[in-house]
Amino acid sequence: MSKAPLLSTTEQSPPPGLLARAFDSDLAYSFLRSPITMAAAAVVLLFALIALFAPWVSPRNPFDLATVSLLDSLLPPSWAEGGDARFLLGTDDQGRDLLSAIFYGTRISLVVGLASVAFAALLGISLGLLSGYLGGTLDAVIMRIADVQLTFPAILIALLIDGVVTALIGSQGDADTAYFVLILSIGLSFWVQYARTVRGSTMVEKSKEYVQAARLMGLSSFTIMRRHILPNVMGPVLVIATINLALAIILEATLSFLGVGVPPTEPSLGTLIRVGNDFLFSGEWWITFFPGLALALLALAVNLLGDWLRDALNPKLR
Amino acid sequence: MLAFVVRRFLQAALVMLVVGVIAFFMFRYIGDPVNQMVGVETSPEQRAALRERLGLNDSAMAQFLRFGWNAVQFDFGISYQFKQPVADMILARLPATLELSIVSALIALAVGIPMGVFTGLKRHALTSKLFLTISLIGVSLPTFLIGILLIYIFAVELKWLPSFGRGETVDLGFWRTGLLTRSGLEAIILPSITLALFQLTLIMRLVRAEMLEVLRTDFIKFARARGLTNRVVNYGHALKNTLVPVITITGLQLGSIIAFAIITETVFQWPGMGLLFLQSVQNVDIPIMSAYLLLIAFLFVSINLVVDLLYYAVDPRLRVQR
Amino acid sequence: MAPAKKSGPVLEVKNLRVAFATRRGMLVAVDDVSFAIGEGEVLGVVGESGAGKSLTGQAIIGLLEPPGHIAGGEIRLDGSRIDNLPYEGLRRIRGKEIGMVFQDPLTSLNPLYTIGRQLIETIRTHLALSPAAARKRAIDLLAEVGIPSPARRIEHYPHQLSGGLRQRVVIALALCANPRLVIADEPTTALDVSIQAQIIAVLKKLCREHGAAVMLITHDMGVIAETADRVAVMYAGRLAEIGPVRDVVQRPQHPYTRGLMGSIPKLGARTRRLTQIEGSMPRLNAIPSGCAFHPRCPQAFERCPRERPELLPAGASLAACWLHAPAEAAGLG
Numbered sequence: 001m002s003k004a005p006l007l008s009t010t011e012q013s014p015p016p017g018l019l020a021r022a023f024d025s026d027l028a029y030s031f032l033r034s035p036i037t038m039a040a041a042a043v044v045l046l047f048a049l050i051a052l053f054a055p056w057v058s059p060r061n062p063f064d065l066a067t068v069s070l071l072d073s074l075l076p077p078s079w080a081e082g083g084d085a086r087f088l089l090g091t092d093d094q095g096r097d098l099l100s101a102i103f104y105g106t107r108i109s110l111v112v113g114l115a116s117v118a119f120a121a122l123l124g125i126s127l128g129l130l131s132g133y134l135g136g137t138l139d140a141v142i143m144r145i146a147d148v149q150l151t152f153p154a155i156l157i158a159l160l161i162d163g164v165v166t167a168l169i170g171s172q173g174d175a176d177t178a179y180f181v182l183i184l185s186i187g188l189s190f191w192v193q194y195a196r197t198v199r200g201s202t203m204v205e206k207s208k209e210y211v212q213a214a215r216l217m218g219l220s221s222f223t224i225m226r227r228h229i230l231p232n233v234m235g236p237v238l239v240i241a242t243i244n245l246a247l248a249i250i251l252e253a254t255l256s257f258l259g260v261g262v263p264p265t266e267p268s269l270g271t272l273i274r275v276g277n278d279f280l281f282s283g284e285w286w287i288t289f290f291p292g293l294a295l296a297l298l299a300l301a302v303n304l305l306g307d308w309l310r311d312a313l314n315p316k317l318r
Numbered sequence: 319m320l321a322f323v324v325r326r327f328l329q330a331a332l333v334m335l336v337v338g339v340i341a342f343f344m345f346r347y348i349g350d351p352v353n354q355m356v357g358v359e360t361s362p363e364q365r366a367a368l369r370e371r372l373g374l375n376d377s378a379m380a381q382f383l384r385f386g387w388n389a390v391q392f393d394f395g396i397s398y399q400f401k402q403p404v405a406d407m408i409l410a411r412l413p414a415t416l417e418l419s420i421v422s423a424l425i426a427l428a429v430g431i432p433m434g435v436f437t438g439l440k441r442h443a444l445t446s447k448l449f450l451t452i453s454l455i456g457v458s459l460p461t462f463l464i465g466i467l468l469i470y471i472f473a474v475e476l477k478w479l480p481s482f483g484r485g486e487t488v489d490l491g492f493w494r495t496g497l498l499t500r501s502g503l504e505a506i507i508l509p510s511i512t513l514a515l516f517q518l519t520l521i522m523r524l525v526r527a528e529m530l531e532v533l534r535t536d537f538i539k540f541a542r543a544r545g546l547t548n549r550v551v552n553y554g555h556a557l558k559n560t561l562v563p564v565i566t567i568t569g570l571q572l573g574s575i576i577a578f579a580i581i582t583e584t585v586f587q588w589p590g591m592g593l594l595f596l597q598s599v600q601n602v603d604i605p606i607m608s609a610y611l612l613l614i615a616f617l618f619v620s621i622n623l624v625v626d627l628l629y630y631a632v633d634p635r636l637r638v639q640r
Numbered sequence: 641m642a643p644a645k646k647s648g649p650v651l652e653v654k655n656l657r658v659a660f661a662t663r664r665g666m667l668v669a670v671d672d673v674s675f676a677i678g679e680g681e682v683l684g685v686v687g688e689s690g691a692g693k694s695l696t697g698q699a700i701i702g703l704l705e706p707p708g709h710i711a712g713g714e715i716r717l718d719g720s721r722i723d724n725l726p727y728e729g730l731r732r733i734r735g736k737e738i739g740m741v742f743q744d745p746l747t748s749l750n751p752l753y754t755i756g757r758q759l760i761e762t763i764r765t766h767l768a769l770s771p772a773a774a775r776k777r778a779i780d781l782l783a784e785v786g787i788p789s790p791a792r793r794i795e796h797y798p799h800q801l802s803g804g805l806r807q808r809v810v811i812a813l814a815l816c817a818n819p820r821l822v823i824a825d826e827p828t829t830a831l832d833v834s835i836q837a838q839i840i841a842v843l844k845k846l847c848r849e850h851g852a853a854v855m856l857i858t859h860d861m862g863v864i865a866e867t868a869d870r871v872a873v874m875y876a877g878r879l880a881e882i883g884p885v886r887d888v889v890q891r892p893q894h895p896y897t898r899g900l901m902g903s904i905p906k907l908g909a910r911t912r913r914l915t916q917i918e919g920s921m922p923r924l925n926a927i928p929s930g931c932a933f934h935p936r937c938p939q940a941f942e943r944c945p946r947e948r949p950e951l952l953p954a955g956a957s958l959a960a961c962w963l964h965a966p967a968e969a970a971g972l973g
Binding site: 144147148151152153155156159160162163164166167168246250253254257258259260270273277280281285288292295296299300302303304307 | 329332337461466481573578584596599600602604614
Binding site: 535536537539540541542543544545546547548550554555558559562632633634635 | 701703733734736739748750752753761799813814
C-alpha cells in the first residue's frame with residue numbers, strides 16, 4: 001500500500017552561512033530591543049562619518065601650518081572666559097583648533113585601529129585555517145609560536161616590535177613608515193586570538209561530511225578552505241574583531257601617548273592627550289579633556305557593540 | 319603527576335630559549351655595539367681590536383652561549399645611553415615596579431572577584447547592572463587616561479595625594495621599599511588604583527561570565543533537584559567550580575600588570591623598570607631593551623608555571639587516575 | 641507522625657499546561673495533560689523528542705527554566721498542591737519527597753567533589769544525621785545500588801568511575817532521603833546498551849525497596865515494556881494514550897501508538913516491513929487544529945481536524961482519539 005520506506009541518512013550538511021543567519025530577524029530583533037546598543041551604534045557611526053569626512057566637516061585644517069598661528073595658542077573653549085568664538089573647544093599649545101584636531105585625530109585613530117585589526121584578522125585567519133586544516137608539523141609550529149606570544153601582553157609586543165623596527169630602519173623613516181610600523185606592531189600583537197578560534201572551528205568543520213564530499217569532488221584544499229569553511233567560522237571572528245577594535249584604538253592611543261605611536265606632526269587622540277598632560281597643572285584642562293572624552297566615548301561605544309554582538313551570536317545565551 | 323610537572327618545565331624552558339634567541343639577536347645584530355661604545359675619533363684599528371676583545375668575531379653560537387651565560391649571572395652589558403651596567407640599573411628599579419604591581423594585583427583581586435561573584439549570582443539586581451556599567455567604562459578607558467584623571471582630581475584639585483614619584487623610601491639592604499613611610503604609602507595609592515582598574519574590570523567580567531556558565535550546568539541543576547539550599551548550591555558548588563579557571567587567568571593577569579606598569583609609571587613618573595624600558599625604546603637603547611625582555615619573559619614564565627601547578631592542585635581531574 | 645499508608649495517588653497531575661513566552665507569542669509545550677501515579681507504581685512516559693515529556697517532569701519538580709512556566713493546571717503530591725509553592729517550599733520537597741535522575745551521569749555530578757561529599761551533603765540536608773551517621777548511610781546506599789567496595793569508592797571523584805557506576809551513584813543520590821516519587825528523565829539514554837538493562841534493574845529494585853513511585857521518561861519503548869506498570873504516550877505536548885503497559889504495547893488503541901509499536905523491530909517475529917509513520921511531529925508553533933495527529937493519521941476522518949479529542953475509554957486504557965467515541969466505534973465496527 002505505501003512505498004518502501006526510505007531510510008534517511010543523517011547528513012551533516014553545512015550549517016546555514018553565518019552571514020545569512022545574521023540578517024535573519026533574530027539579530028535585528030535583539031538589536032532593536034536594546035536602546036543602549038542602538039545608541040552605541042549611532043555613536044560609532046557618528047565617529048566613523050566624522051573620520052571619513054574630517055577635511056570637510058572640520059572648521060579648519062589643523063595641519064595646515066599657514067592657518068595656524070602661535071598667537072592663538074592656549075585659548076580656552078569658546079564659552080569660557082577668554083575664549084574665542086572661532087575655536088569652539090579652544091586651542092592647543094601650537095594654536096591649532098582643538099575641535100578640528102579632534103576630528104582629524106579621530107580619523108587617525110580609526111584608520112590605524114581598523115587597519116591593525118584587518119591585518120591581525122587576515123594574518124590570524126590565514127594561519128588558523130592552515131593550521132586547523134593541514135594539521136601536522138605546521139599546526140604544531142604555529143601553535144607553539146602562538147603560545148609563546150600569548151605569554152606576553154599586547155602592549156609589550158607592540159612596544160618591542162616598534163622599537164626593533166625603528167632601530168633597524170633608523171629614524172630617517174617618514175610619517176608613512178611610522179604608520180606602517182605602528183599598524184604592523186599592533187596587528188602582530190593581536191593575531192593569535194583569531195588564529196586560535198579559526199583553527200578550532202576549522203578542525204570541527206573539517207570532519208564534517210560536506211568537506212569530505214568536497215574533497216572527493218576534487219576541490220583543492222585552498223578552495224575548500226576559502227569557500228566552505230571560511231564562511232562558517234566568521235561569526236566568532238566578527239565578535240573578536242569588534243572587541244579587538246576597541247583594544248586596538250586604545251593601544252594606538254597609548255603608544256601615541258607614550259611617544260612611540262603616530263608621528264607628532266599628525267596627532268591622534270593619544271598624542272593630543274599627551275600634549276595636554278603637560279598643561280594640566282597650569283590650568284589648561286581642555287587640551288586633555290576633550291580628546292580624552294572623545295577617545296573614551298569611541299572605545300566605550302565599540303565595546304558596547306562588541307558585547308551586544310557576542311551575546312546576540314551566542315546560541316547558548318538565548 | 320611527575321610527567322605533568324616535567325612537561326611544563328620543558329615548555330617554560332622552550333619559551334625562555336626562544337625569547338633568549340630573540341633578545342640575543344637584538345642585542346648583537348641591531349645597531350653596532352662597537353659604534354655605541356666609542357667616539358668618532360677612534361681609529362679603525364682600535365675598533366677592530368675592540369671587536370676582537372669583545373668577542374664579536376666569534377661564531378654566532380659561541381656568542382649566543384656567552385650571552386646566555388652572562389645573562390644568568392645578571393650581566394646584560396652596558397647601556398648605550400647611560401653608559402652604566404644595565405643590570406645595576408634594572409635591579410635598582412625592580413623593587414619599585416614589583417611593589418606597584420603586587421599592590422595593584424591585590425586590589426584587582428580583592429575587589430574584582432567578589433564583584434564578579436555578586437553580579438553573577440544576582441544577575442538582575444540594580445546594583446549588578448550598575449557594576450557592569452562601571453566595568454564597561456573601566457575596560458574602555460585607557461590606563462593613561464585614568465591615571466591623568468585621578469591625578470587631576472586628587473592631586474591637582476583636591477591636593478590630597480602626590481601626583482608623581484614614590485615618596486620616601488626605606489632601604490632594606492637588597493630592597494628599597496616605599497611601603498614603610500607615610501609619604502610612600504600616599505604615593506602608591508593613585509598609581510596602584512590606576513594600574514588595578516583595568517585588570518579589576520577584566521577579572522570581574524571573567525568571574526561573572528564563568529559564574530553564569532557554571533550556574534547553567536547539569537550538576538548545578540541536579541544539585542537543586544536534590545533540594546540543596548541556595549547557599550550550598552551557590553557558594554559550595556558554583557563558586558568552587560568558577561574559581562578554578564579564574565585562577566589561571568588571574569595568574570596571567572599578574573604578568574599583564576607588570577607590563578601595563580610601563581604606562582602607569584610614565585604617567586606618575588614612578589621610578590620603575592617600565593619607565594626605563596620606555597626610555598630605552600625611545601632612545602633605541604638595545605641592551606636595556608633586550609635585558610628587559612629577558613627579565614620579563616622569565617617573570618611571566620615563572621608565574622605561568624606556578625599557576626599551572628596551582629591549577630593542577632585544585633582540579634582533581636588532572637591528577638593521575640587509578 | 642506519618643500515616644502508615646496513604647490512600648490515593650502519590651502524584652496527581654491535572655490539566656497541566658507548560659508554556660514558553662517567546663517573541664513570536666506564547667508557545668504551549670505541554671497542553672492539558674492529566675495523569676496520576678499510585679503508590680509504588682511505575683508510570684512510563686514515552687514519546688518522541690520534543691513531545692513534552694521532560695518538560696512535564698521538570699514542571700513537577702519545579703525546575704522549569706525560564707521563559708518556560710506553568711501556565712495552568714495543578715500538581716498534587718499526596719493530595720496537597722505543590723505547583724504554587726514558593727521556592728523554599730519547593731526546595732524542601734525536592735530530594736525529600738521527589739527525587740530526580742537526569743540523563744547524563746557525566747555532567748550530573750560535580751567533578752570537583754568526591755561522590756561521598758555529594759552524597760553526605762544531600763543526606764544531611766534532608767535528614768538530621770550526624771556526619772558519621774550520614775557517611776554510614778551513604779556507604780550503605782552505594783552498596784545498595786551495587787557499587788563494589790563502597791567504603792573505598794566513597795572517596796573517589798566522579799571521573800574515576802565508569803558511566804554505569806556514575807549513574808548508580810546518581811540513583812543513590814535521588815533516593816537517599818527516601819522520596820515518595822522518583823522522576824527518571826531518560827536515565828539510560830547516555831549509557832552503553834549493555835549497561836542500560838542493569839541500570840534499569842537497579843532503579844526498579846531500589847524504588848521497590850524504598851517504596852517510591854517512579855515516573856520513567858524515555859523514548860525507548862523496550863525499556864517501558866520491561867519496567868513500567870502503566871504507560872502514557874505523549875504526542876506534541878498532549879497525551880495520546882494511557883493505560884496498563886501490556887495493553888498499550890500489545891493492543892494499542894491510538895493510531896499513533898500503533899504506528900510506534902509497528903516501527904519497533906521484534907526478534908523472532910516473521911520478517912515483515914517496519915511501518916513508518918509518514919511525516920514528522922509538528923513544531924510547537926504549527927500544531928494542527930483539532931487532533932494534533934490527524935495529518936499523519938491513516939484513519940483520520942472529518943471530525944479529527946475539527947475537534948480536539950479528550951481521553952476516551954478504549955479497552956483497558958484511555959485514548960485521545962475520536963475512533964473511540966461511542967458513535968464512531970459503533971459506526972466503524
